[in-house]
Amino acid sequence: MIISLWRYSHLVLAVSSFLFLTLAAVTGLILAFEPVVNPTNTYRVNDFSQITLAQTLPVLKTNYPDLIDLTVEPNNVVSINGSDADGKNIHAYVNPLTGKLLGDYREKNAFFQWTTTLHRSLFLHETGRLIMGFTAFILLLITLSGLMLLIQRQRGIKRIFTRIVREDFAQYYHVVLSRWAIIPIIIIAFTGAHLSLNRFGSKEAPKVNLDVNIDDIKTQPAQKLADFTLFKNIKLSAVKSIEFPFSEDVEEYYVIKLKDRELAVNQITGDVLSQVVYPTSQQLADLSLSIHTGNINIVWAIILALASANILFFIYSGFCITWKRRATSIKNKYSAKESNFIILVGSENGSTFRFAQAIYNELDSQGKTVFMGNMNHYALFPKAEQLLVITSTYGLGEAPSNAQKFKSLLEQYPQNQSVQFSVVGFGSHAYPDFCKFAFEVNHWLLHQQWAKPLVDVHTINDKSEQEFSIWAEAWSQQAGIPLSPKMVKVEPASLEAFEVMNTTSEKSVDDTFLIRFEAKRKLRAKSGDLLAIYPANDHRERLYSVGICEKQIQLSVRLHPEGLGSGFLHRLKAGETIQARVIQNKHFHFPKKATSVVMICNGTGIAPFLGMISQNKRKVPCYLYGGFRQQISLEKYAPILESSLENKGLIQFHTAFSRETALNKQYIGELIARDRDFIAQTLASKGVIMLCGSLSMQKGVIEIIDKICQSQLGNDVSFYQSRSQILMDCY
Numbered sequence: 001m002i003i004s005l006w007r008y009s010h011l012v013l014a015v016s017s018f019l020f021l022t023l024a025a026v027t028g029l030i031l032a033f034e035p036v037v038n039p040t041n042t043y044r045v046n047d048f049s050q051i052t053l054a055q056t057l058p059v060l061k062t063n064y065p066d067l068i069d070l071t072v073e074p075n076n077v078v079s080i081n082g083s084d085a086d087g088k089n090i091h092a093y094v095n096p097l098t099g100k101l102l103g104d105y106r107e108k109n110a111f112f113q114w115t116t117t118l119h120r121s122l123f124l125h126e127t128g129r130l131i132m133g134f135t136a137f138i139l140l141l142i143t144l145s146g147l148m149l150l151i152q153r154q155r156g157i158k159r160i161f162t163r164i165v166r167e168d169f170a171q172y173y174h175v176v177l178s179r180w181a182i183i184p185i186i187i188i189a190f191t192g193a194h195l196s197l198n199r200f201g202s203k204e205a206p207k208v209n210l211d212v213n214i215d216d217i218k219t220q221p222a223q224k225l226a227d228f229t230l231f232k233n234i235k236l237s238a239v240k241s242i243e244f245p246f247s248e249d250v251e252e253y254y255v256i257k258l259k260d261r262e263l264a265v266n267q268i269t270g271d272v273l274s275q276v277v278y279p280t281s282q283q284l285a286d287l288s289l290s291i292h293t294g295n296i297n298i299v300w301a302i303i304l305a306l307a308s309a310n311i312l313f314f315i316y317s318g319f320c321i322t323w324k325r326r327a328t329s330i331k332n333k334y335s336a337k338e339s340n341f342i343i344l345v346g347s348e349n350g351s352t353f354r355f356a357q358a359i360y361n362e363l364d365s366q367g368k369t370v371f372m373g374n375m376n377h378y379a380l381f382p383k384a385e386q387l388l389v390i391t392s393t394y395g396l397g398e399a400p401s402n403a404q405k406f407k408s409l410l411e412q413y414p415q416n417q418s419v420q421f422s423v424v425g426f427g428s429h430a431y432p433d434f435c436k437f438a439f440e441v442n443h444w445l446l447h448q449q450w451a452k453p454l455v456d457v458h459t460i461n462d463k464s465e466q467e468f469s470i471w472a473e474a475w476s477q478q479a480g481i482p483l484s485p486k487m488v489k490v491e492p493a494s495l496e497a498f499e500v501m502n503t504t505s506e507k508s509v510d511d512t513f514l515i516r517f518e519a520k521r522k523l524r525a526k527s528g529d530l531l532a533i534y535p536a537n538d539h540r541e542r543l544y545s546v547g548i549c550e551k552q553i554q555l556s557v558r559l560h561p562e563g564l565g566s567g568f569l570h571r572l573k574a575g576e577t578i579q580a581r582v583i584q585n586k587h588f589h590f591p592k593k594a595t596s597v598v599m600i601c602n603g604t605g606i607a608p609f610l611g612m613i614s615q616n617k618r619k620v621p622c623y624l625y626g627g628f629r630q631q632i633s634l635e636k637y638a639p640i641l642e643s644s645l646e647n648k649g650l651i652q653f654h655t656a657f658s659r660e661t662a663l664n665k666q667y668i669g670e671l672i673a674r675d676r677d678f679i680a681q682t683l684a685s686k687g688v689i690m691l692c693g694s695l696s697m698q699k700g701v702i703e704i705i706d707k708i709c710q711s712q713l714g715n716d717v718s719f720y721q722s723r724s725q726i727l728m729d730c731y
């Protein structure tokens, strides 16, 4: 909510000032080059900041007895105005140490003059100044709201310079460059607004009156100009201008304008006749002017030029980001009330809509009645059969802005009929709370009486189309609705040959069997990956979780009466070869850093765990909780389980049998509830819990773990899910 408020302010301010801001940035960019390309830069002398008035004035007076005034330009070159010893008028740049003329005085370049007026007042005098001053103020607000967004995005001020995930070009560079440009832009905006405020109503700085009492002017003790103590202490770099005495009459004096004050100085004795210190407001205005115009030094002028160019880039990239967000407007053929398929999308920047739209198009092309909407539009869907929630996670593992009302709407509107659902989370592992909001949504839906999970919550890292296609395939299988692979860009499936090495299909006592394959080429699979098989040699794909045992792929399969995949696998004999492909399922690999791993499975969900424990070379403490129908179901797994227990690949093995005698009947959830302290301690000590098996088992177990988390650890289960401490692969 807060992020939306800042974003909204940032956007509104930027849109409302966009024209004037562009004009100010373009003219500012041009003007930033003025100090850099100023031709008089070549007239600068070395060690200018060390030259005192006691050094320069005697030289100039000797060479040019009738000087009227001297000006120190912002780029530290000195110009004089008056006449030389021959009475010839001069208005020229001079070397303050030697008195040598360097070149004729030049007026400000006409183009820069024109640009300056446009930048300052749009040629509209006071009104223009007001507009540009206001624009500078708006720029300040835009920058500050941008800073707040940056802090929130990076999760704290100290993390501003931590890595930024590359979302897309405009967004990435909008954020990356803002980190560098924010300080100069704040300075530009602040000084610009300050100058306009200060100068509004008066074009020039207020006139200073030096109050000199002519009667008090002394003629003794006379001193040489070079010996004036005052002049020895005033550096030329501190001077803005000097008016020379009109004649040698004692009543004529030097008027010296410094950066912070103005002095009248006796031309015979060097005494200060009068002095006025400028008011602080004027000193600050002068400082603002020097900073804003880049006159402080060339490096700063270049920084200003870059900052102005950045403002233009921010206008462009901000426009692209906004356009992309708005381009996700939804066009539905059917209303929510008449649709069987409801796709609800949670998205902050619009990219998740691209994926949701692909599903929409696919279902629509098959003649289904589909409705797609924002998650905030959740309502009663009287004809809904399938609910697909596709959502990203934002902020600190929070809902994107178009999904923030979802939870309360879900509580408000229980559906009146049973609806199957599936949640797909878009996120990035670059954030600690990976897909947290999707896990929460899945969790809330699991608590609804009317909602039946169709496939397990799937997560998509960094908009991976491949991961999305895995979800699409899983959903398609369960829903019995073919989703064409063209829907998302799946890399063309290049199939490999796998030879059947061993199968227990004939010895099966409980409809489940183990089958092992060896890859004809080098095996590139890990336990937890999926093996995709094509039983009918057509587009129909079936996925099985794999365990790698003795460098072979092992599947644990339950034979379903009409099962296309399980029937095909059941008929295979040792020595036969099939075409299949391995799909990486990184989110369900054995964790690299866990202190311990608790594996929970039921039925054939044991397959990946058999591979993991037999490959547990690092001897990470592993604890397996398995739910099976009968004791006898276990026999086929016994060799691996026993050898793993022996070699410490597995520390403990707990079983629950659901179809034993009434006395011994037990479900896996009961074991987890019994070992609640151990489960809590595992999570608290950075251990990992992995679940594989049926969705109904997952639902029950996750509910129990959630209660354990809340009561013993003070967090929701989604906290651990999003930190990859609870990994699930259920179907």
Ligand SMILES: Cc1cc2nc3c(=O)[nH]c(=O)nc-3n(C[C@H](O)[C@H](O)[C@H](O)COP(=O)(O)O)c2cc1C
Pocket (backbone or CB within 6 Å): 152, 153, 154, 167, 346, 347, 348, 349, 350, 351, 352, 353, 392, 393, 394, 395, 396, 397, 398, 400, 426, 427, 428, 429, 431, 432, 433, 434, 435, 436, 462, 463
């Ligand atoms: C500011 C910001 C915060 C994010 N926070 C998270 C987060 O906490 N967890 C996560 O998994 N992904 C996070 N992401 C990544 C997005 O969820 C991911 O890029 C998603 O694909 C964006 O989808 P959308 O464009 O539809 O909003 C964040 C992205 C951004 C820009």
